[in-house]
Amino acid sequence: MAEPATAPARKAIRVEGLKKCFPTPDGKGTTEVFGDVWFDVAEGEFVCLIGHSGCGKTTLLNILAGLDKPTEGHVIVADKEIDGPSLDRAVVFQGHALMPWMSALANIAFAVKSRWPSWDKAKIRAHCQKYIDMVHLTGSEDKRPSMLSGGMKQRVGIARAFSIEPKILLMDEPFSALDALTRGALQDELVSICRQTNQTSFMITHDIDEAILLADRIVLMTNGPEARVCEIVKNTLPKSRTRQNMHTDPNYYPMRNHLIEFLVNRSKTFRAEVTASTYDPRHPPVVEPAAKGRAA
Amino acid sequence: MSVPFGLRAGILSIVILGLFLVTWHLLVVAQQGDAAEGLDPAYAALLGKQATEGASALPKPLEVGAALWEHIRDPFYDAGPNDKGIGIQLAYSLFRVLTGFGLAALVAIPVGFLIGMSELASRAFNPFIQLLKPVSPLAWMPLALYTIKDSSLSAIFVIFICSIWPMLINTAFGVAGVRREWLNVARTLEVSRLRTAFAVILPAAAPTILTGMRISIGIAWLVIVAAEMLVGGTGIGYFVWNEWNNLSITGVISAIVFIGVVGMLLDLALARAARLVAYTE
Numbered sequence A: 001m002a003e004p005a006t007a008p009a010r011k012a013i014r015v016e017g018l019k020k021c022f023p024t025p026d027g028k029g030t031t032e033v034f035g036d037v038w039f040d041v042a043e044g045e046f047v048c049l050i051g052h053s054g055c056g057k058t059t060l061l062n063i064l065a066g067l068d069k070p071t072e073g074h075v076i077v078a079d080k081e082i083d084g085p086s087l088d089r090a091v092v093f094q095g096h097a098l099m100p101w102m103s104a105l106a107n108i109a110f111a112v113k114s115r116w117p118s119w120d121k122a123k124i125r126a127h128c129q130k131y132i133d134m135v136h137l138t139g140s141e142d143k144r145p146s147m148l149s150g151g152m153k154q155r156v157g158i159a160r161a162f163s164i165e166p167k168i169l170l171m172d173e174p175f176s177a178l179d180a181l182t183r184g185a186l187q188d189e190l191v192s193i194c195r196q197t198n199q200t201s202f203m204i205t206h207d208i209d210e211a212i213l214l215a216d217r218i219v220l221m222t223n224g225p226e227a228r229v230c231e232i233v234k235n236t237l238p239k240s241r242t243r244q245n246m247h248t249d250p251n252y253y254p255m256r257n258h259l260i261e262f263l264v265n266r267s268k269t270f271r272a273e274v275t276a277s278t279y280d281p282r283h284p285p286v287v288e289p290a291a292k293g294r295a296a
Numbered sequence B: 001m002s003v004p005f006g007l008r009a010g011i012l013s014i015v016i017l018g019l020f021l022v023t024w025h026l027l028v029v030a031q032q033g034d035a036a037e038g039l040d041p042a043y044a045a046l047l048g049k050q051a052t053e054g055a056s057a058l059p060k061p062l063e064v065g066a067a068l069w070e071h072i073r074d075p076f077y078d079a080g081p082n083d084k085g086i087g088i089q090l091a092y093s094l095f096r097v098l099t100g101f102g103l104a105a106l107v108a109i110p111v112g113f114l115i116g117m118s119e120l121a122s123r124a125f126n127p128f129i130q131l132l133k134p135v136s137p138l139a140w141m142p143l144a145l146y147t148i149k150d151s152s153l154s155a156i157f158v159i160f161i162c163s164i165w166p167m168l169i170n171t172a173f174g175v176a177g178v179r180r181e182w183l184n185v186a187r188t189l190e191v192s193r194l195r196t197a198f199a200v201i202l203p204a205a206a207p208t209i210l211t212g213m214r215i216s217i218g219i220a221w222l223v224i225v226a227a228e229m230l231v232g233g234t235g236i237g238y239f240v241w242n243e244w245n246n247l248s249i250t251g252v253i254s255a256i257v258f259i260g261v262v263g264m265l266l267d268l269a270l271a272r273a274a275r276l277v278a279y280t281e
Helices: A057-065 A104-115 A121-134 A150-163 A180-197 A208-214 A252-276 B005-030 B041-047 B061-073 B086-117 B119-132 B137-148 B151-176 B180-188 B193-231 B236-245 B249-277
Strands: A011-023 A030-042 A046-050 A072-077 A089-092 A168-172 A200-205 A217-221 A229-234
Touching (some): A011 A057, A011 A200, A030 A057, A030 A200, A046 A208, A057 A089, A057 A168, A057 A200, A089 B180, A104 A121, A104 A150, A121 A150, A150 A180, A180 A208, A217 A252, B061 B249, B086 B151, B086 B193, B086 B236, B086 B249, B119 B151, B137 B151, B137 B193, B151 B193, B180 B193, B193 B236, B193 B249, B236 B249
Parallel strands (some): A046 A200, A046 A217, A089 A168, A168 A200
Antiparallel strands (some): A011 A072
């Protein structure tokens, strides 16, 4: 597939015309959860998708992970249509999904051994240790998940996902079950790890500040059923933003207000907007909210 | 209260035991009737103490204690088919229970896995399980005796049949209940089906499987006594019936105590094993 010459970076993921239907409770017909979903993620880019619960966010992520199949459309990764899960796409699950009978280290080792089956024990151990240190869990290697706090569990989940050195990292509201302080600390760590490794990431969230901090672009999804991609918001804050200083940036409030306005009002009234405008689902409008006189 | 809780419970247990033994002793003494008088000595010898001395056939606790001590002192003597030490009899029973139980585990756990993993297999096997599960294992005895033509093997078969259901049902239940997200983790890591079965599903379902095994061994130990009463020859069940034929209530009570102790130890062993595979979510 030839990309236009102006393309800034190769596409890591291309989502083309995705649609998912579930059977209705009476079993006679089907309900469309979302449809006509088109967007892409460039290599090294961090994309967030926000939307209310019920718009099929988790289903969409499961399709990207290869755990679920779309009713229509396809997902293209590395110029190939995906057909099931792959070690190239690591997933951080909403509820950490650690195996409770294994220690933190063993949980990560399970992934590492799956990735490199020929490695010996010492090599696996050293590799795991690197990622345990990365998420600051040194000293808790041998603890079982039941002995770890919620934040520590999710750190193990993140270490497990990074340990297989995936091309793409998929995250399904990874911090939604954590308290605000723990969430902030983990967001900071995720930012620094992703920027160091230039990790291509796709994350689902309903936390606006999380999206502004982490994402290069934010995909806005309207309410389900029949959810659509409303528009794609380009983050106008500088890449050096941190959780401590980002609210002082003049573009912060325009960004935030735009996203809140979407979640509170436009996610419901989008259908009326579509009929009135020249909405093209293949190229959802791209907006760059910025302070007056200060373009991104 | 300075006395530790465990000690208090222990003291209470001993008090309950003491009360039970004293009551038992008093009831037996109270049953003492009048001795028949003027009996022919040869006839009196045939009648036994009950007629000649008015003693109850029920032994006093101390008599049972003495008999228990006799059994423990020499558990492995062999003085012919009708007179073997209680250790030998228990060993026969244990051998049958463990063989039948082991064979049942070899069948029940893999089949339970299949049923737990496949909705189709679950539906297909369900009618047979539901039909066969409520059948008393002893009902299989005549069929086993006729087809196997060996009383000891038939007893093992009966143990096999009674052990299989709890293990089968619990394994299927445990396997079907493995959290979807753990399976999804394995899928995203491209783990093979075989490795998923051994590294994810087996440890996840192990506590439920062990519970099934614990129920099974309990039932097997219940059934072996009845089975050996029927097939005869050797084993603790045969021992009980033999003592009853000898009208030795002391022997019967001793056997009950030993059956209880061995059953408790079997359960304890599986409880230990269950603790090894337990996990908290």
